[in-house]
Amino acid sequence: MRLSTTLLLLPAALVSVSEAFYIPGWSIRSYKDQDPIPLYTNKLTSPTTELPFAYAEQPFVVPVTHDGPGSKFGPRNIGLNLGEVLRGDRISVSDYELVMGKDIPCAYLGDREVNRNDVQKANRMVRDGYVVEWIVDNLPGATSFVTIDKSKRYYAAGFKLGTFENDEAYINNHVTLVLRWRNMPDHPGRKLIVAFEVYPKSVSGPKGKCPDNLETAKPLELVVPQGAESLTIPYTYSVYWKEDNSIDWANRWDLYFMNDEESVSxxxxxxxxxxxxxxxxxxxxxxxxxxxxxxxxxxxxxxxxxxxxxxxxxxxxxxxxxxxxxxxxxxxxxxxxxxxxxxxxxxxxxxxxxxxxxxxxxxxxxxxxxxxxxxxxxxxxxxxxxxxxxxxxxxxxxxxxxxxxxxxxxxxxxxxxxxxxxxxxxxxxxxxxxxxxxxxxxxxxxxxxxxxxxxxxxxxxxxxxxxxxxxxxxxxxxxxxxxxxxxxxxxxxxxxxxxxxxxxxxxxxxxxxxxxxxxxxxxxxxxxxxxxxxxxxxxxxxxxxxxxxxxxxxxxxxxxxxxxxxxxxxxxxxxxxxxxxxxxxxxxxxxxxxxxxxxxxxxxxxxxxxxxxxxxxxxxxxxxxxxxxxxxxxxxxxxxxxxxx
Incomplete structure (x- = not known):
């Protein structure tokens, strides 16, 4: 009788244990206001090629400056498990500064001088539709979409490296990062990140600072100016924090699969x-x-x-x-x-x-x-x-x-x-x-x-x-x-x-x-x-x-x-x-x-x-x-x- 009772209670015990902690993420990460949060860069992938590339190693990307044991987030390259290595992940700490609860209308990241060969490589990757993967709190940066009836929002992992229009390539050198959060239950003052959205934009602006007006700034074409040997690509970003109590932390990945609900039938x-x-x-x-x-x-x-x-x-x-x-x-x-x-x-x-x-x-x-x-x-x-x-x-x-x-x-x-x-x-x-x-x-x-x-x-x-x-x-x-x-x-x-x-x-x-x-x-x-x-x-x-x-x-x-x-x-x-x-x-x-x-x-x-x-x-x-x-x-x-x- 004891054995049969134990067997009957075993499934319930397993369910309760699985609900008690989040297995893959191992534990919930919470933050308080003014806590620095790292943004990791991963890789570039394309639906038209089977060759991903490490984002941080590209010649048209601003290199990381705060590297080594003295930086806030440790060494530049992050240790990967065997599966990550085999699937082509190359995760690195970036210079993007995210602080919990602190909005940044525009921040200057850095300039990158790109020669003609590197401009051609960037142009080719934009034409091939490469998508950038960034990570914050173990969530990939997402491109947000809305269903036709505007009743649901869903995500697609990654964001476009650039746009290709009228046989011209433009690189997305400005990103608006929207991080959605909610208060952690039973822990006043602690917040959970439940969504990470990226809105890329191509803008041409002055060196060393943000454009005067992001809305009216012209896009930056991937072409070396006449009479010059290189192209200067300025990188800038904006950060906005939004409270969103409609998303549970345990279900925050559901938005990435929401578009697949239409195919359930x-x-x-x-x-x-x-x-x-x-x-x-x-x-x-x-x-x-x-x-x-x-x-x-x-x-x-x-x-x-x-x-x-x-x-x-x-x-x-x-x-x-x-x-x-x-x-x-x-x-x-x-x-x-x-x-x-x-x-x-x-x-x-x-x-x-x-x-x-x-x-x-x-x-x-x-x-x-x-x-x-x-x-x-x-x-x-x-x-x-x-x-x-x-x-x-x-x-x-x-x-x-x-x-x-x-x-x-x-x-x-x-x-x-x-x-x-x-x-x-x-x-x-x-x-x-x-x-x-x-x-x-x-x-x-x-x-x-x-x-x-x-x-x-x-x-x-x-x-x-x-x-x-x-x-x-x-x-x-x-x-x-x-x-x-x-x-x-x-x-x-x-x-x-x-x-x-x-x-x-x-x-x-x-x-x-x-x-x-x-x-x-x-x-x-x-x-x-x-x-x-x-x-x-x-x-x-x-x-x-x-x-x-x-x-x-x-x-x-x-x-x-x-x-x-x-x-x-x-x-x-x-x-x-x-x-x-x-x-x-x-x-x-x-x-x-x-x-x-x-x-x-x-x-x-x-x-x-x-x-x-x-x-x-x-x-x-x-x-x-x-x-x-x-x-x-x-x-x-x-x-x-x-x-x-």
Whole structure:
């Protein structure tokens, strides 16, 4: 009774704990009047290129002057977690002075002399639509929008570097910063920042001071004046504090996703579409399992059972008909025969188990709120660490499959498991990083970070793979319900839809139909918005569950059809059919690139297709493992239900 009561109270306790503190931001930051507040600069991103750049390192930006231990906010560069480094964040303290509650109509930041080459670079970045990301109190500076009916306000992270009109580029060298605050409950005199808005403007003014009139000042064109060798860009800013009690501190990120509420109906349409497809496929599987397959098993067992000579003679014709109807029974001596390239198959299954663990863990962490946009880089950091430590599961399940194939060199299998798939990922990232290095993008992974990643792989993940493999090899091999014959049965000619390529495409199109509506939002968040993917996890969690169910069912159906046509080579086929939707996802990514994106430059195009292919490979291995697990359980079940000689 005590145990059951504890289990019932556990969910309530978890909810109360999650409400007691703000996990990603770790704690609420409050300020009192006249407290200095740092403004951090991060990076420049563009929807037309996949190359972000560090804002503070640009030649047209005023460099930071107060740097070092003597400054108010410490050293210039801020320490980043691994996820922030990999996603291209480069956070630095700026010279913008923000003081809680103090309005600044206009303040002069500094001038920057820009030569012709740097002017051309700034001009090009403005033309490419680069967006600036600043941070105050862990909130990105936002461009504010209002819905058509003016009933709601919503934010888009970042603000334009400049404007491009009539084939002329203008840089936004003046910003009006609006910070919204509210009083902290139960703490008189303490204030919370609930919104950070940036209103950029291009103004031309005198050196060393603010323009006389910001409203009437002419914009500053990015052109070097005739007879001069450089362009002077003056930077100024204004700060205004506004009390806003309509925004709760815990919900201050909602405004960044408010514009996505209009697409909620489409998300639910995607879920309904997925559920309908899953239900139809479930009906098909139920018919196969409960009617056709069950009838075959009962009929064959009744004929194969003990009977008199007269009964046997009378049932001879029925027995021949039953054998003809149950073609899958004819391959009982080959169905558990080890597949070709089993030394590659087992490591792939192990890597798939590793990816399944990582994916489900990330969905759970996102659902409970540990991973959300205020924990910058948290999703990548957690995913990487989970992948490293899930090497244990990879080694364990890989060796269990390997031992099922009568393999005895578990160390070789463990080494293959620990190197082949992680090595493929690491080598691909390294090669792509060479192209990013050449462009001096902030997503270029530093050498020290690459060394750290390699050390995590070889010194942590690989030993865990060996530990898991050792424990898996100590377990007994999975027992199969039928014995394997010495001579393999010849596989007869197969129908066109059961051949390799058609079966993969047909088996992949149904899982793809489950997710293709939601894919539009996923691609938009990853390649265009680049910062608003957290709101999708609620929908992705539901669709992922349906997707796994559909992959399991389609793999079982295709395996059953293969066995009915006396094709016992289902091991690889179930894996490939399960991951077949990855082919359609890659085709969809190509369609999205040519129809939705306006990516410029061959480097950005290369990065897009390379990262898309890499993601599809991970997706394919994960779902391929799901398909194989379902098919393996199905085959063991049906052959364990018959009375084979």
């Amino acid at each position: 489409i998300h639910w349409l995607a879920i309904i579409n997925s559920v309908v497809i899953a239900m139809l496929l479930t009906i098909v599987v139920a018919i196969v399992m409960l009617r056709t397959l069950s009838r075959d098993i009962q009929k064959y067992n009744s004929i194969s059972g003990p009977s008199s000579d007269a009964e046997a003679k009378a049932d001879l014709e029925d027995a021949e008909d039953a054998l003809e109807e149950t073609g899958w029974k004819l391959v009982h001596g080959d169905v558990f025969r080890a597949p070709a390239l089993g030394g590659l198959f087992a490591p792939l299954i192990g890597s798939g188990m590793q990816l399944i663990f990582v994916t489900l863990s990330l969905l759970v962490l996102s659902a409970v709120g540990i991973l959300n946009p205020s924990y910058r880089g948290g999703f990548i950091s957690f995913g990487l660490f989970l992948f490293i430590f899930a090497g244990f599961f990879s080694g364990y399940y890989s060796t269990r499959v390997y031992k099922t194939f009568k393999g005895d060199n578990w160390k070789k299998n463990a080494l293959t498991t620990g190197l082949i798939f992680p090595g493929f990922l690491f080598a691909t990232m390294f090669l792509l990083n060479l192209f990013v290095w050449a462009q001096a993008s902030s997503t270029a992974i530093p050498v020290t970070t690459l060394i750290a990643l390699g050390a995590m792989w070889l010194l942590i993940s690989l030993p865990l793979v060996f530990i898991g493999s050792y424990l898996g090899f100590q377990r007994e091999a999975w027992e199969h319900p039928t014995r394997t014959t010495q001579i393999a049965r010849q596989i007869p000619p197969q129908p066109w839809y059961l051949r390799l390529i058609p079966s993969i495409l047909i088996g992949g199109i149904i899982p793809f139909a489950v997710i293709f509506i939601e894919l539009l939002f996923v691609f938009k968040s990853l390649w265009q918005d680049k910062s608003s993917y957290y709101y999708m996890f609620g929908f992705l969690g539901l669709i992922t569950g349906v997707l796994i169910l559909v992959v399991m069912e389609i793999s079982v159906v295709m395996t059953y059809f293969m066995l009915c046509y006396e094709n016992w080579g289902w091991w690889w086929r179930s894996f490939l059919v399960g991951g077949g939707s990855a082919v359609w996802v890659f085709v969809y990514s190509a369609w999205y690139y040519f129809t939705k994106l306006q990516v410029q430059g061959w480097t950005s195009g290369l990065l897009y297709f390379a990262y898309s292919a890499l993601a599809c490979a991970v997706y394919g291995v994960l779902l391929g493992t799901v398909g194989w697990v379902a098919s393996y359980a199905f085959v063991r079940r049906i052959y364990g239900a018959i009375k084979a000689d």
